[in-house]
Amino acid sequence: MTAKLQVQHLTKIFGRRIPKAEELLKQGKSKAEILKTAGATVGVNDANFEVNDGEIFVIMGLSGSGKSTMIRMINRLIEPTSGKVLIDGENLTDLSKKELLDVRRNKMSMVFQNFALFPNRTIIENTAYGLEIKGVDKDERLKKAHDALELVGLHGYDDQYPTQLSGGMQQRVGLARALATDSEILLMDEAFSALDPLNRKDMQDELLDLQENLHKTIVFISHDLNEALRIGDRIMIMKDGVIVQTGTPEEILTQPADEYVEKFIEDVDRTKVLTASNVMIRPTFVNIDKDGPRIAMRRMRENEISSVYVVNSKREFVGVADADHVMGLIKQKNPDLMSVVQKDVPTTGPDTPITEIMEKISQTPIPFAVVDDQKHLLGIIIRGAVLGAISGNEVTEDE
Amino acid sequence: MNNIPQLPVSSWIDKFVDWLVSFEGFFNGVTNFIGGIINGFQWVFDILPIWLFMLIILGATYWLNRKTKHWTLLIFEAIGLLYIWNQGFWRDMTQTLTLVLTSSLIALVIGVPLGIWMAKSKVFAVINKPILDFMQTMPAFVYLIPAVAFFGIGMVPGVIASVIFAMPPTVRMTNLGIRQVPNDLTEAADSYGSTGWQKLFKVQLPLAKSTLMAGVNQSMMLSLSMVVIASMIGAMGLGNKVYFAVGRNDAGGGFAAGLAIVILAIILDRITQAINRNKVPKS
Numbered sequence: 009m010t011a012k013l014q015v016q017h018l019t020k021i022f023g024r025r026i027p028k029a030e031e032l033l034k035q036g037k038s039k040a041e042i043l044k045t046a047g048a049t050v051g052v053n054d055a056n057f058e059v060n061d062g063e064i065f066v067i068m069g070l071s072g073s074g075k076s077t078m079i080r081m082i083n084r085l086i087e088p089t090s091g092k093v094l095i096d097g098e099n100l101t102d103l104s105k106k107e108l109l110d111v112r113r114n115k116m117s118m119v120f121q122n123f124a125l126f127p128n129r130t131i132i133e134n135t136a137y138g139l140e141i142k143g144v145d146k147d148e149r150l151k152k153a154h155d156a157l158e159l160v161g162l163h164g165y166d167d168q169y170p171t172q173l174s175g176g177m178q179q180r181v182g183l184a185r186a187l188a189t190d191s192e193i194l195l196m197d198e199a200f201s202a203l204d205p206l207n208r209k210d211m212q213d214e215l216l217d218l219q220e221n222l223h224k225t226i227v228f229i230s231h232d233l234n235e236a237l238r239i240g241d242r243i244m245i246m247k248d249g250v251i252v253q254t255g256t257p258e259e260i261l262t263q264p265a266d267e268y269v270e271k272f273i274e275d276v277d278r279t280k281v282l283t284a285s286n287v288m289i290r291p292t293f294v295n296i297d298k299d300g301p302r303i304a305m306r307r308m309r310e311n312e313i314s315s316v317y318v319v320n321s322k323r324e325f326v327g328v329a330d331a332d333h334v335m336g337l338i339k340q341k342n343p344d345l346m347s348v349v350q351k352d353v354p355t356t357g358p359d360t361p362i363t364e365i366m367e368k369i370s371q372t373p374i375p376f377a378v379v380d381d382q383k384h385l386l387g388i389i390i391r392g393a394v395l396g397a398i399s400g401n402e403v404t405e406d407e
Numbered sequence: 408m409n410n411i412p413q414l415p416v417s418s419w420i421d422k423f424v425d426w427l428v429s430f431e432g433f434f435n436g437v438t439n440f441i442g443g444i445i446n447g448f449q450w451v452f453d454i455l456p457i458w459l460f461m462l463i464i465l466g467a468t469y470w471l472n473r474k475t476k477h478w479t480l481l482i483f484e485a486i487g488l489l490y491i492w493n494q495g496f497w498r499d500m501t502q503t504l505t506l507v508l509t510s511s512l513i514a515l516v517i518g519v520p521l522g523i524w525m526a527k528s529k530v531f532a533v534i535n536k537p538i539l540d541f542m543q544t545m546p547a548f549v550y551l552i553p554a555v556a557f558f559g560i561g562m563v564p565g566v567i568a569s570v571i572f573a574m575p576p577t578v579r580m581t582n583l584g585i586r587q588v589p590n591d592l593t594e595a596a597d598s599y600g601s602t603g604w605q606k607l608f609k610v611q612l613p614l615a616k617s618t619l620m621a622g623v624n625q626s627m628m629l630s631l632s633m634v635v636i637a638s639m640i641g642a643m644g645l646g647n648k649v650y651f652a653v654g655r656n657d658a659g660g661g662f663a664a665g666l667a668i669v670i671l672a673i674i675l676d677r678i679t680q681a682i683n684r685n686k687v688p689k690s
Contacts, residue, residue, distance in 0.1 A: 085594055113600035124595040128613045138599040140609070189599065 011058040012225040013082070013193060018055040018091035020077050020249075023048030026089060039248050051077035053249045055091070062223040064215075066240035068230055068272075074249035075229045079195050082227060083116050084108055095193065113142045117186035121198035123178040125170035131157070131181055132166040138189035149188075156188035157181070160214065176207035183215075187222070196228045200235065212239050233273060237261075237395065245269055257395060258370050284365065285358035287394050288378045288387030293317040294345070296326055301337040301345050304329055317377065317385060318349050325377055325385040327351040355379050358386055362394060369394055424553050434557045441563045444509050452501035460501075461488050464674065471681035480677055487670035496645060496667045503634050503644035503671060506562060510569035510630040515623055518574045522581020522619070523607065532582065539575040547572045547633055551640050565637030573629035580622025584615025620683035627679060631672050645671070 021029045029048035032041070039050045052074040059065040069075045080086040082093055084100060093100040095115055103111065117138060125134045132153050133140075139149035154166065160180040170178055179199065186194055200208045216239060219226065230236050236243045237257045244254040245268075253265035264270040292311045294304045296318050304316050308331050315330040326349055333348035355377045356365050369376055369391055376389040428434075452460070465488075468481055491500050525532040550571050554564035588611050596606040612619075634646030645668050652661030 080594075083598055085597055109600040109602065111600075112598060116598070118595070118598035120591050120595060122591055124589075124591040126592060126595075126610060126614075137595075137609075141599050141601050141605055185599075195598070 010061050012061040012096065013059040013227070014092075014094040014097075015055055015057050015078075015082070016092040016094065018078070018081055018093065019053055019089050020051035020074075020081060020086060021048050021089045022051055030089065050249050051086075052081065052088075055251055057244055057251065057254055059225055059227060060241075061225055063241040064219060064226045064228055064239050066228045066230055066236040066243045067246060068233065068236050068243055069246035070231060072248070073246040075231075075246050076197060077249075078246070079118075079197050079227060079229050082195060083112055083118060113138065113189070115191050116193040116195060117189050117191045118195040118197065119179070119182045119186050119199040121201055123170070123175075123182045123202070125178055125181055125185075127170055130167050130169060131162070131173070134170065134181055135184045135188050137185060138191075142189070152190075153184070153188050156184040159187060159218065160184045174207075175203050176211065179203060179211060180214075183211075183218075187218075192225055194224050194226045196226060198229050198231070201231065208235070215239060245272060261395075262367050262370060283358065283362065284356050284360045284376070284378045284389060285386065287362060288358070288389050289393055291317045291377070291385060291388040293319050293385060294329075295319060295321060296346055296349070297321040299345070300343045301334045304334050304345060305331070305338060308334070315374065317388065318345070319385050323385060324383045325353075325355065325379045328353050328374060328377075350374075353377050356389075357381075365389075366394065424556055427553075428556055437567075438558045438563050441509065441513070441558075441566055444512070445505055445562050445566065448505040448508055449502065452505065453498075457492055457497055461485070461492075464488065464678075468674075468678060468681070471678065471684075475681075475684070484674055487674065491667045491670060494663055494667065496648065496664065499643070499645045499648055499664070500667060500671060502562075502642075503631075503646060503668065506565055506569065506634060506637065506642055506644055506646075507627060507630050507671075507675065509562075510566045510573055510633075511623065511627045513566070513570045514574040514577050514626045514630070517570070518577030518622070518626070519581050519619065522578045522622075523585060523612075525578065525582040526585035526611075527603075535578070539578055542571055543575045547636050548639075551636065555640050560641040562642050564640050565633070565642030568637055568640075569630040569633040572633055573626040576625035576629065577619075577622040580625070581615065581619050584618030584622075585611045587618060588614045617683055620679065624676065624679045624683070627675055628672060631668065631675065634668065 019030070019033070021033070023029065023046070025046045025048055029042050029046040029050065032046055033050065033053060037045075039053075042048060042050055055078060057065075067075045067078055077086055081088045082100075084093075088101055091101070095111065098111075100108070100111060126137065129137070132150060135153035135156055136149040139152055144152070157163070157166065157180075160183050162177060162180050162184065165173060165177070165181075170181065173181065179202075182199070186196075200211045203211060212235060215226075228236075228239065237260075240257055242254065242256055243260050245252045245260065245265075247268050253260060253269050255263070260269065261273060264273060292307050292313060294307055294316055297320050304318075308314065308316050315328050316334075318326040318329055320326055326346075328350045329345060329348050330350070334345070337343075337345065337348060353374055353376075354368060354372055356379075358378050358380060365376065369389060375391075378386045378389060380386055455463070465481060465484055468484055472478075472480065491497060521535065525535050547568060550568040551564065554568045558564040558567055592610055592614065593606065596610045601609065634642070634644055635649045636646070638644065638646035638650040645664050648664035649661050649668070652658070652664065
């Protein structure tokens with residue numbers, strides 16, 4: 009993983025007395041104090057972060073936290089007061105107007121909250137806008153635009169006008185416009201916030217599907233933690249123009265940096281009410297008292313998993329057997345499954361709150377076993393299911 | 408009050424005008440240029456037979472309103488044009504039309520770039536606003552005096568005075584139209600690497616078009632309101648008829664010509680509005 013985009017000491021101050029405000033900022037004065045004494049507003053204060061190639065990087069914060077300013081400084085729609093934005097090592101803030109146009113045309117494209125489609129242009133003309141600006145000839149740009157529309161699942165709307173489409177479809181056009189230019193970096197400014205919840209979820213899925221094939225570097229602005237948890241590889245939380253925490257969704261949830269982040273995740277934090285039984289899924293298991301290695305192997309193959317849970321005839325939990333060891337037994341023609349069962353598997357009760365076991369779950373490779381007082385195996389907890397449940401999605405259960 | 412000497416404003420301006428008159432060559436050039444446009448329009452209008460002229464206007468109205476189907480306008484136009492012909496005002500009407508079209512055209516050609524400039528530059532907008540207010544509120548008669556000094560007597564000074572009086576709406580509405588383009592659309596244009604010109608011609612002007620056209624329509628109506636005033640310095644046309652009627656205390660003749668101006672105004676207004684309607688993208 010290499011850094012595609014690096015932001016170094018990026019600062020934006022709005023207002024007239026910028027040098028004074030900068031000085032106050034260096035002295036460590038707060039945003040409110042600077043506004044009072046210098047009459048300048050600090051948009052973003054000394055931001056440092058890196059976005060890796062091919063990752064979805066979510067910048068999160070409430071309104072006024074500076075996240076919109078941040079994303080606009082990345083393509084210099086807003087000129088930074090100081091600091092650097094490096095793309096593939098090239099500093100954007102040094103570029104001349106002409107060089108900047110080149111970067112905007114070829115390296116980055118942007119998707120807007122309210123779609124920002126041109127009402128006087130048809131869908132295909134909107135999609136081809138970036139290519140038209142670059143001077144790509146008409147046949148080629150229309151073909152590329154058409155391909156981009158296909159990619160986002162819009163067929164047969166080429167000659168309609170934006171107002172004839174629903175919100176969700178309009179944002180697909182917005183996304184297609186960004187994809188049509190083949191730029192490596194997508195800047196998405198609250199791209200799905202204007203959509204209703206169902207459409208939003210569809211678009212998030214769509215984006216994840218596209219990302220699997222396209223591997224764009226995506227900077228995604230959001231104020232919605234659920235959205236950030238769903239789509240973000242990493243999340244950066246901002247408050248009052250300052251970066252509060254950067255980390256993976258798990259890190260944000262398990263180790264909130266301060267009270268602000270805690271409060272932030274509280275709204276959406278279902279961990280406090282969720283218990284192990286809410287997130288466990290049905291395990292694949294074998295009965296040690298009657299099943300041998302071959303049955304165990306078959307169960308694993310059927311379910312496409314690499315380990316199987318072992319119980320006895322009373323359904324009491326015994327342990328876990330993994331595919332490699334079971335395979336070894338079969339090769340040796342040894343029927344003693346018990347000899348390869350791993351017994352030190354982490355277990356938990358069905359009523360344990362997830363907060364208590366979250367950290368352990370994220371650290372152990374083997375899914376937790378949920379057992380009741382009589383040691384009966386009730387279910388297992390896999391990592392994805394925990395995160396999914398916290399971020400508000402149903403736990404999918406394979407039967 | 409008597410102790411304070413009167414400021415010699417009028418003599419200053421006289422001196423300024425005298426100084427300007429010394430650029431005779433320049434003003435002659437402008438006169439010839441505008442005179443050329445006027446003669447061009449007038450030549451076309453004179454060469455067209457009256458029945459063909461009527462047919463063209465009616466045909467244009469029909470074509471522009473083919474979707475909305477407001478046919479009452481067609482009937483009104485037919486009756487109105489026949490009235491003008493019947494009263495013997497046809498040539499006067501075409502002269503007035505020439506005056507209006509020429510000044511609207513010049514107002515458009517100068518006004519739109521000024522409006523764009525105002526939209527792009529805060530400084531220019533701040534400077535220009537009081538000038539536009541001045542142009543529009545200064546009694547239009549006042550423009551006639553220097554106009555005669557610079558451009559002599561006839562249609563040309565009439566056109567110039569009309570342009571000064573009628574241009575502000577075009578400038579203002581162009582400025583307004585561009586500023587009204589939603590911020591995220593200009594951001595979108597910028598974020599894909601549009602140059603200033605690309606943004607202007609591909610996004611801002613197309614979206615400002617209907618506001619801009621409303622300004623042009625207003626300019627046209629204002630220049631029509633100048634025709635009587637312009638006739639005082641020798642501009643020909645319907646205004647001249649009204650002006651003569653005033654001098655002869657001829658209420659009937661004044662109204663007859665005034666009615667023709669009203670008819671022309673309504674026809675021009677409806678046609679430009681219909682053009683504007685057709686240019687707005689369907690939604």
